[in-house]
Amino acid sequence: MNKYVKHHEWEIIEEGFHPNDNRVYESLMSLGNGSMGIRGNFEEDYSGDSLQGSYVAGVYYPDKTRVGWWKNGYPEYFAKVPNATNFLGLSIKINDEILDLSKAKEVKAFKRILNMKEGYLLRSFTIVSEDERETEIEVKRFISIVSNEIAAIKYSIKPLNYHGEITVCPYLDGDVKNEDSNYDEKFWNEIDKHSTQSFMDLTLETKKTAFRTTWASSFNATINNNFVNIDTDPILKDKYVASSFKIKVSKMDTLTIYKYISVVSNRYYDNNLLEEKAHEFLKEASDKGFEDLFQEHRRAWEKHWSESDIEIKGDIAAQQSIRFNIFQLNQTYTGEDPRLNIGPKGFTGEKYGGSTYWDTEAYCLPFYLSTAPSKIAKQLLIYRYNHLEKAKENAAKLGLRGALYPMVTMNGEECHNEWEITFEEIHRNAAISYAIYNYVKYTEDEYHLAEYGFEVLVETSRFWASRVNYNTYKDKYMILGVTGPNEYENNVNNNWYTNTMASWNLEYTIEVYTLLKEKYPADFYRLTAKLNISKEEIEKWQDIIDKMYYPHIEELDVFQQQDGYMDKEQLMVRDLPEAELPLNQNWSWDRILRSCFIKQADVLQGLFFLNHRFDLATKKRNFDFYEPRTVHESSLSPCIYSIIAGEIGYHEKAYELYLRTARLDLDNYNNDTEDGLHITSMAGTWMSIVYGFGGFRIKDSKLTLSPFIPKTWSSYSFKIMFRKRLLSISIDKENIRVNMEYGEELPIEVYDAYYDLKVNSPLNIIMKR
């Protein structure tokens, strides 16, 4: 499939202009730096279809909750990252005719290229007007990953067959809308604005939340690389500021406009400093100039790639897609601010409101753990630690003890309102605890438990202890009325995954309790006093662990997804008519619910998380049972199945499942890339390769590998940052090569054999067939 973009190792290329798919390309061509992001919108005016999107990290708006029938405990609002000021804007008129790709007589040689290696967007085309004037345009832009506040645009205009007068009007437009606002509300109020000569700024503030942001911009122009003097006219409108100038350009001359933008919000500076800071950052950037800014930005990307690249030989589509995923993940989250997290669409669209889901802990954390210094992943844990009080309030609202982390959140408060999700998809709590376990296991940062982790573990354990239900008849603890990861079942009893992870959560808390007691007694006493933990409480947790009930299909020796799952008609996905897929677009909800079909990894999610507890035969039995019943209608599903398939030796199946997410956005599989990219599932694709194909695990605190190579690939390689070491792993048809680029000696395991890895002394191991 090669429908949208040309295959290329480092670039995402739109060749020829596709106005009908413009939103898809806008999503694909998004740029971001963790602090802000923009979709691949055009700078010049465009009257065709477009989803204008510009987002400022951490700035959210509490939109009114829309619901049919209100239930007690629903949140009052649904937080979303609102669309913000369009700072790209650069209106162009040539001889008083607006430059607009939608109104051109012809558009020649159109290209939009996202360069992932160096992190910029390039667009070039020749536009032919009704009166046959031809103009060549080239635009390059980037959002700096060195200076978080800065974006820069270089916009070149070359009249090919005429002399003309060109009017250029750079602007900042804050009068934007959100397509999915619940009540067509606009979310920003104007605070201040200025426009003087080639400088402008605009300060807006979100309604209710009062997140104030200043956008400042300056520009200059060259003709054939010589700076020209310009005479500007300021334009001020509601939430809009611009500065316009006219310039005569001769045939074949190149007029280039450099536009610099700084974006500063009161998430980082006091309101009264915002304009000053925005001006300061802007001046620094414009003094540096476009080329120098770009070079430092490019070098930063170079470093990123040196630490996190995955190289695939023999499959250019796979190569392109994995780099695209790594690129987008790095654009979305940088770990610099513990108040930020990873929205399902990152900075590439409005859907899901930019909020945090359990995706972060379950899918994204392993990526950041392995491709960046550990402090980046730690920030994700601190994010949840900082929300602990809110999570306790959330549990109290439901009449329960301890902490229930929200399903969807911006600031720690729950902001989702389907009862079957909000109130019942409680397994998310265990994912928060699992992330702590995962982080500590990976980094050996054991003291994190004393600093942050234990409190979260205790409060989530308290939640489980109050949420379970002791069944006197069966002498078992049960968890009733839940929704598991498979959201195609609602309000079920004893979801195996939830019961398993709840019990695991309690176990791990007790383990950490014992560890702190033995190794960090001072912290132990401080924390047990602070949290008021008694022996009786620990005993109660142990009793729950000992008597937890797990549904099981006896005749098949398979974990049963929930009580009564086997009462359903047992059908296979392969028996479904093509026309009825995806089920969520073709079946009514009740039909989905009472069918045996599974949306996403549920029992298998448990096998993945608690990988070390289950032998291969168990994994195989469960995979064989559940895989044919799974429709993978969540982008988060195939990666988990792929990883398990790889582990149990179903290599072709693993590759087939990997393909289902790898190019999800690039090939617009689900026909929804126009809404934005599936950022969090991109981390799953990364896991499919590193965990799935590479067989990467941490076993008994040791890094282990157990790789295979997909048939169509000739080789692949990936990097792992592990405990202050950088490992480079290359796999081809014959050999596995493991090299440590820096760091101290490390014992590792490959295919159950032990090796001592020393810096720059590569291991060569024969591939297992």
Added chain:
Amino acid sequence: MNKYVKHHEWEIIEEGFHPNDNRVYESLMSLGNGSMGIRGNFEEDYSGDSLQGSYVAGVYYPDKTRVGWWKNGYPEYFAKVPNATNFLGLSIKINDEILDLSKAKEVKAFKRILNMKEGYLLRSFTIVSEDERETEIEVKRFISIVSNEIAAIKYSIKPLNYHGEITVCPYLDGDVKNEDSNYDEKFWNEIDKHSTQSFMDLTLETKKTAFRTTWASSFNATINNNFVNIDTDPILKDKYVASSFKIKVSKMDTLTIYKYISVVSNRYYDNNLLEEKAHEFLKEASDKGFEDLFQEHRRAWEKHWSESDIEIKGDIAAQQSIRFNIFQLNQTYTGEDPRLNIGPKGFTGEKYGGSTYWDTEAYCLPFYLSTAPSKIAKQLLIYRYNHLEKAKENAAKLGLRGALYPMVTMNGEECHNEWEITFEEIHRNAAISYAIYNYVKYTEDEYHLAEYGFEVLVETSRFWASRVNYNTYKDKYMILGVTGPNEYENNVNNNWYTNTMASWNLEYTIEVYTLLKEKYPADFYRLTAKLNISKEEIEKWQDIIDKMYYPHIEELDVFQQQDGYMDKEQLMVRDLPEAELPLNQNWSWDRILRSCFIKQADVLQGLFFLNHRFDLATKKRNFDFYEPRTVHESSLSPCIYSIIAGEIGYHEKAYELYLRTARLDLDNYNNDTEDGLHITSMAGTWMSIVYGFGGFRIKDSKLTLSPFIPKTWSSYSFKIMFRKRLLSISIDKENIRVNMEYGEELPIEVYDAYYDLKVNSPLNIIMKR
């Protein structure tokens, strides 16, 4: 409890003005005639708190559906009976000061009285202005139950201590709002209006549905009963028409305004005839005059009471409440139009949109069967018959065969959108079939089955046959993913009531199939051909009946509400802290769902419906188990429990449960009477007395009685219309007296003994202790 209204045998009395509870009294004082209804609003201007409400039967508006997350199969709209033109309006100014109870210096001797015996509302008070002018007001109004289009008002004004000029402005105001419209929309467009002298009319049309209605009104005035000439000024505004006049009134003179109103909708006449018809009805009414109109109206009520009154001696509060319930039921539905049905709030408020629920079949039908000629109840059945095609479309939407009747509807289309209700509360289908069974059993109108009933039975059976799920492991049919009558459980498997009623539905269909085959062969062949019924289909139904799965609690020999009910923590309502009740206002939804607490009769609803199938010991075991777990947070619940309690000899419990609904609205138990009255549950109260205390049943096609009398009552009596006979049953501490007021000889059973009842030859039977 005597908080809101004075106890009185025939009247509902508000003594003294209660502006803070005005909405409660407005609900209680509602008037209606099955074709229209109004709340107890004031005629004169009132700036205090009020819920203005005026409704035209059968006129509905498809309001946009509001929902958080859309699910496939949801209806596009939610139909509601919109608030319509306020035709009561009569602005009064005295010496240019608006008469407004909310602005008076003092209100003396205020009374608002609903007279149920004669069907009118009376209001009287003396209003004292800031400058000490005292004015006595008396208003009487009624909505004719003889002429469905007519309402009349007599408004008297008497200056007690001054001479003055009084401005009177009768109006029709169609610029009304709906408090619970989803998007603050207004639902009516203006078509036409006129105002000439003492006559005016206003024609509006609902948006989208184009239900056009004309309100016409005329008025005249007397001073001390002598007609006076008046000079009027017409006033025309948007959706508003009025006619104002001034008149000088001397101290102690009585100015009386008679306002007549006709209301005619295009549900009955062509659009181009509406005004003409409205004028015709209006002229007829005003020619007749207020007193004559009232007398014919009063006589019609007299007849109603002679056929349906329940008299209770020794408990005036009980007497008042049962008459209030009978009165409101008769005001709501008259059976004249098969397109109409019974909204949960009748014509007394906006909530629930005036739509039809299964309440009609489950609770209301027995009332109308017993208190009115059988054609009235038959109309309720024809209503559903006429919606059969829509119900088939509804089933098809969910991927199922046959017909699924909607949970909430106006015209046969589903218009509710909580998935757990709309898609899963499918037991409603059996209630539609049960109503047919009930009607035929009661009336012996067997041919109804050939005319209407069988088609409904077949299509509902087909629905069940496609909705069940054959479980190969257990060789049983199951019904998964349902919500039973107890809506405090959602998406459960094998709700005992649903499985039981589904199987019963199939059985009854086969029974009727056999009956038609034997007794009505021509109809049988016509219908089996039309419906394309095969022997295989009947065999399949029989197989489902034979192998239906019923959850059961073995150790207690009790029907289990659903699979897994016994896995819940088994608590009793008596153990709940007072402050946590009602649960639906204090607990989050998930907590309610995973608790064992029951909202309303579920297993017991089945015991009530299929009363003849279960012996007393079974009923007792199930009552003993479920009653302590039931919170009765539906107004429809206690009546069923009360009836079963009566049957199994728990007479005090039966009375206690009866009290929970009997004065629900009069005493505003649930603190929601302000929204309107609980019309459908009023029928349940009637059943509590006739079925519960009276022990009325039809057994082997025979009318049977098995009465007891609550301790605090000295006697009670009720009427039953049964197969063209009118029976009057009186019960005191010693005796049961059964008299047939008209009709042919009837065999009846009292306490298992048989009697032949002859007209006006009362039976006297000793009460069983």
